[in-house]
Amino acid sequence: MEDKIQKLLASVARGKVTVEQALEELKELPFQDLTHTKIDHHRKLRKGMEEVLFGQGKSLDQMTEVIRSMKKKGTDVLVTRLDKATGLKLKKRFPEGDYSEPGRCFMIKKDHSIRGKGMILIISAGTSDIPVAEEAYVTSTFFGNETERLYDVGVAGIHRLFQNMALLRKARAVIVAAGMEGALPSIVAGVVGAPVIGVPTSIGYGTSFGGVSALLTMLNSCSTVAAFNIDNGFGAAYFATLINRL
Amino acid sequence: MEDKIQKLLASVARGKVTVEQALEELKELPFQDLTHTKIDHHRKLRKGMEEVLFGQGKSLDQMTEVIRSMKKKGTDVLVTRLDKATGLKLKKRFPEGDYSEPGRCFMIKKDHSIRGKGMILIISAGTSDIPVAEEAYVTSTFFGNETERLYDVGVAGIHRLFQNMALLRKARAVIVAAGMEGALPSIVAGVVGAPVIGVPTSIGYGTSFGGVSALLTMLNSCSTVAAFNIDNGFGAAYFATLINRL
Amino acid sequence: MEDKIQKLLASVARGKVTVEQALEELKELPFQDLTHTKIDHHRKLRKGMEEVLFGQGKSLDQMTEVIRSMKKKGTDVLVTRLDKATGLKLKKRFPEGDYSEPGRCFMIKKDHSIRGKGMILIISAGTSDIPVAEEAYVTSTFFGNETERLYDVGVAGIHRLFQNMALLRKARAVIVAAGMEGALPSIVAGVVGAPVIGVPTSIGYGTSFGGVSALLTMLNSCSTVAAFNIDNGFGAAYFATLINRL
Amino acid sequence: MEDKIQKLLASVARGKVTVEQALEELKELPFQDLTHTKIDHHRKLRKGMEEVLFGQGKSLDQMTEVIRSMKKKGTDVLVTRLDKATGLKLKKRFPEGDYSEPGRCFMIKKDHSIRGKGMILIISAGTSDIPVAEEAYVTSTFFGNETERLYDVGVAGIHRLFQNMALLRKARAVIVAAGMEGALPSIVAGVVGAPVIGVPTSIGYGTSFGGVSALLTMLNSCSTVAAFNIDNGFGAAYFATLINRL
Amino acid sequence: MEDKIQKLLASVARGKVTVEQALEELKELPFQDLTHTKIDHHRKLRKGMEEVLFGQGKSLDQMTEVIRSMKKKGTDVLVTRLDKATGLKLKKRFPEGDYSEPGRCFMIKKDHSIRGKGMILIISAGTSDIPVAEEAYVTSTFFGNETERLYDVGVAGIHRLFQNMALLRKARAVIVAAGMEGALPSIVAGVVGAPVIGVPTSIGYGTSFGGVSALLTMLNSCSTVAAFNIDNGFGAAYFATLINRL
């Protein structure tokens, strides 16, 4: 693309192409390529954030191919939503990588520099919410954030939350994964000053409606909670990373 | 009904009716009347609880007529779901009664004996939830329970809840009215040993879906909360009364 | 925590720390620990109720570990939502325990004292609702309540309900599990004076929507029914226990 | 249409048109007109049932025009879903007609012959359900059925239902209008042998969802209940009429 | 029960019990037994209709036991919602019975008398709706109705419906099973005078929402259609039987 424009400009400079002709030709050049270049340029500014692969529904070979091409480019790579069997197979193919069973993620990470300004705290309400919290944890770590975990501090163990106020206050952003009634993000947002990001989980039965009950609680929170899709630990951590780099 | 049976038995005793004939006749007697008598007898055991009129959608004259017939029988009467205008008109017609504007109820109560064994505590999360809480309060009082109120102690003012632990612990049953996210009943049930009854209110906007979000929170509570229909302060207080008379 | 405060007070008593210094230090002590102590104290007042494990989604080893630590502390333990295979494995590891196949629960119970004041009656509408009713039955028994069962008395066999009026009237609290249209709790609440707790079950097809239809019936009951989440036999029995200990 | 075919056949008879030409021409004749004739013929077999006007959303003048054209044809007419003001205006324009305020219907009925074989019984659960029940009552009467009413026999007054077993058993079809939890049709279907038609009403609040809760109860009934749309008293009575004429 | 009353009456006749004592004793006799007798008496009037077993979720042994007890009493029996494997096993245990694979029903039927007054017509929209239609067909046959079938006449083959107008007009009641958009019952009700009963089926994908779309179509039909629960072929045929015996 740049080549084409450069050639055109050179022709203008050499008088081989008039200004009018060049203008017409420029208009005909697929603008979208320009657009692409610009967007791409912008993307590079937040480089490292885009090499993430949503693993669910992709074959082992498809993923292997993508990972290989990323390795060639020298970029780190994170694959999310992997069942254990597939995760271990990836680990076998790429022994330098790590598979997180609780977080259902595989990653190859060479750049271990810390790029976020503060600490991101990941909280889970119950033990069943841990997979979603771990997806957030692995993602946050992958993106170079100092990340801490505080698990199983929901309603039944709310005192454990209060016992860790120091940790809570230290956080620059807090992610709270909660299923069932999903009230924990509200409670956390009531006691900390940092932005709180709620991730409803699909944990529960009956009227939990696969996480809808928890999601509604977060959307209707009297405190201020930003909500993400059910089980979307990755999205929450990505968003927290954006905040933490500000 | 009893008369009929008595006459029949007397005829048997006097030999005018054979045992077989009497048996057949007994079978033919409308069983439902017997049923009715029995049920009625049972109802009287919890007398005072049934003279309640759901006011919404009834005309002033319809209500006046019912109240008059109750007055003749000497029973107390409670009318719920009354707008202010109708409530004041009832007050004019029955000056011995009281209209509660916040609770939207009118009642004529002469029997002021306390019939519950302990205290019923009515909690509201926000000021907007007070009408529902007041309906519960008026109902609980009407049914002869010692009743206390603790309002506006929701997430934004949760410390006020904890400042009243003594009151909370004194309660034999707790009713919590909450809209929006509806998390307060869960929190209360986490800190008291008395049964907690949750009443979702229709307060909120958007995804509160007129109280559905709050209801789902209560149904999915990790603590143990018994749920009632949206805005049903009366039902919750009636249920608490049943508990308080045990 | 108590140690710290005790030392501080001792220092005050010995004049090594001034009142002002002690006050500042007290303020700095993590209040949540104090909170925790208080809540914990409160929890002990209703001890025996908290050693319950939601088995669904937990591994055999996780459960084994928790049960062992509870055994060491000498407390009884109840595990709910167990499939048969897992239940029998637990029974093998802890032969002193009992696995209830219909109620899908495992429990080790040494303290067989009756701690509730009256009888809790568990009713099921149909035979398909029995697993939920049995979860309530096992839970109620575990918590030391005299507990009776009356199964399969729904619409098709409603006369069996009426044939057991004596049992119904004896109950201090009634739990009714019903799927499909879920009308039985309403009918029961219409004929008894004790509080009635409705548990919708996920039994049905089509527009039963996995128990939602039954739940709505209970929430909209013209009688007074307290509703719990779909299939939540445990929660209903826990709530009935709270009532029965009043 | 018949004219055209007659002429064609006459031409064939007179040899002016060949069989082949006639066949082609017959095929070209808009078949739908034939269809129409047939359907129309069929419709006449159940004449009297079709002159019903859904009044809601129609202007007074529109309705007046239709009624006038019907009067000219000498057919009876029923207009449903009329508010009081419009109903009284129609009454003024057609003094020979009757406006039913509770049923929100206007009708001009000259043919008072009874055309159904038995009695149709209309039951309402509560007083608030009466408008829907009355729409069914007026409709049933309009279509020439002997019709009886039994109102306000819902859960709170279920003994009144049983006191009227004789009436219930006499019915050839039973229509039950019920809002809130909508359980009455099930109960009725459990005690009568006649077909029971349930009409959920929009009466209720909160989770009654404008009649949806009642409708679900009817659809999930363990007894056998045929369900109609919320508030559709007309449809239920029309259907009962079809049954009653069998 | 009758024994008890007979003895009591005999004692009255013999002067061993006074009228007053007898009256008291009668009141104490569980009224529900009387109720039961009455209901039972009523049930016998429509005998043959109640020996139906909902097979889904019941074990082979449970069903075997029930069938055996019915056989002893000499009554016919129908078991619905049976998968093929279970159906064939029942057939092996009771070789005199018949298993309908398309209708997923097993029945032992000795009384082959026709008890309905006319013919019941079962229509299916598509081939996928046939299982539901067959459940209705088997049920209708079981209850002694002359029953005809007209399958696969939905929108794509609507002309086949019109080709069978004679059959349609002969029917005393029509059952139409339709999934997807569920419009066929409306169309049928538009062209026949007999009552039309719609059974939405769970056939479809995406926004058919497991039959909800078809159900809504039937409930909102401009023609008059009585609706049953999704896939409830049994209920529709039971209801049609009630009509057909009128």
Add this chain to the structure above:
Amino acid sequence: MEDKIQKLLASVARGKVTVEQALEELKELPFQDLTHTKIDHHRKLRKGMEEVLFGQGKSLDQMTEVIRSMKKKGTDVLVTRLDKATGLKLKKRFPEGDYSEPGRCFMIKKDHSIRGKGMILIISAGTSDIPVAEEAYVTSTFFGNETERLYDVGVAGIHRLFQNMALLRKARAVIVAAGMEGALPSIVAGVVGAPVIGVPTSIGYGTSFGGVSALLTMLNSCSTVAAFNIDNGFGAAYFATLINRL
């Protein structure tokens, strides 16, 4: 924008700017302006279609201003979703325009050339669906399509549909507006070869859920129907216009 590029190219031509500098400068030029130009150019290709104003929620003055600016540019203008009062006021301000009361639209149209290749047929199921059908009619006319109407041909008057097969077959695209059960588009699509566009209307009550029932019917149609949002007559006509210009 073009100016800037022209100047830049001229400088290159004159040797005042090097090729490299020009390339950098071109990259810095806001690409979006180029994008805009391109898109705009594209939009002009289908000029006449974009001057439509969604009137709902806009003030009379806001609309007046937009219409005036359009008049200056000499373009036709259509305003949709106008209540009668506002429509008549617009008519007063712009007497050359026309207000369609049934279609709730106002338009100023000077270019009366026919730009579509065939005829667009607008069908309504009931008289209540006419406002939506009229919105489609006015829109279709505004965009220069030959447009015909066929109203009130729903289930109750389906023979009128068949009587107009000639009209149906002449259409190049058919729009069908239907509320309640919404089955008419399916039926139409079953008998014509032209593309059929369904517009569910919000007409109905109870389970019509404001048009959702009709929408689901169209989405699940066994014939092939393209669906638009509830009451979106404008969108359907716009889409039909795109087809008609192909």
Add this chain to the structure above:
Amino acid sequence: MEDKIQKLLASVARGKVTVEQALEELKELPFQDLTHTKIDHHRKLRKGMEEVLFGQGKSLDQMTEVIRSMKKKGTDVLVTRLDKATGLKLKKRFPEGDYSEPGRCFMIKKDHSIRGKGMILIISAGTSDIPVAEEAYVTSTFFGNETERLYDVGVAGIHRLFQNMALLRKARAVIVAAGMEGALPSIVAGVVGAPVIGVPTSIGYGTSFGGVSALLTMLNSCSTVAAFNIDNGFGAAYFATLINRL
């Protein structure tokens, strides 16, 4: 049918039957057969479009039978919604056919003439949406349309969409398959003049609700998008074919 009429007309011509008798007989002839003929005639006009089999839920033998009968008639045949195993078995039985694994379709196509006037473009938002897009692709090809594909151009790769503007503009109709948020059809409709048909896919998790979220986006599009049922790639391609033949 034609035979009967021909004979009748011949009798009229020969004077054996009077005009009146013939008219009566014509009326008695099953009109639906005429209807059928007409409709069938119409169907033949768009022949080739109707030989499509919805494979899901049909047995291999059922499908084999239908395909054989079609082969005899010499018509092409398309079977949709086939899993891989069944597809390959069909391929074995009919080696002249082709099984598309990504599109889950099997087809035997001998007539390869192009019958559409322009090109149909199939776009997929993500790789997971490809099966639905491929169903549309195979269908569009089967019906004789020149068809192009542009996959994986959703939000994350939106620049690839803009890089293919030439292809987009060439299309006579565009089908866009998109899951998750489903915004791509709107974006496409914003930049092309051809009609855009949106197919929501069931791809996503949590609040995607199996495609409902994507569907709602398409229905509420500010651009003009015609929507089809979730995953209905076939329907969209059928509809696009109708457009492309205009």
Add this chain to the structure above:
Amino acid sequence: MEDKIQKLLASVARGKVTVEQALEELKELPFQDLTHTKIDHHRKLRKGMEEVLFGQGKSLDQMTEVIRSMKKKGTDVLVTRLDKATGLKLKKRFPEGDYSEPGRCFMIKKDHSIRGKGMILIISAGTSDIPVAEEAYVTSTFFGNETERLYDVGVAGIHRLFQNMALLRKARAVIVAAGMEGALPSIVAGVVGAPVIGVPTSIGYGTSFGGVSALLTMLNSCSTVAAFNIDNGFGAAYFATLINRL
């Protein structure tokens, strides 16, 4: 509270109270007061953010009272969700305040210091979404953020979005208010690196379901968007403020 502890410590210092007694007394002191103090202290750290009044449903006098007490304390005050009439009355009572009609907010603001580190950009998709965007704008300004607006840049005017890339890139946080299909936040998040906060608005009709469609789009966004409740412009701006102060 502090007084009590101080006295107790003084008594310990003076030897009047033993360490053990003091410890017991400290445990008895209402822990919640301590809690309150701590939380309050924490709240002050983010002072200025809590003096916000949700105006909807509150009376003019109630609001006046709160505002007066805040004025006495010298704190700024913001009242949201005010209709015009009430807003102007507040302005009359507090002439130093400002009423924003488009944002439906009233505020008294004396502290005009900028407290956020960067700029917050508020984007609206359509003109109808402006009230929600303005609520966010007023709130953001009130909390001391430099705030910019970019309105009416939705799908129909997406080029205006791209024309303002410089502004977009300058933002430290972006709030996007969008109704209907709600796709704009996704598009914005695709082109900027700052965190994007989506606010669905209740603008739309039919299947927009009062903002639910827009909300689902944001929750299912392929880009990363944090979602808030429908119409909750305040919450989004509060959350953006938390981010902007980091």
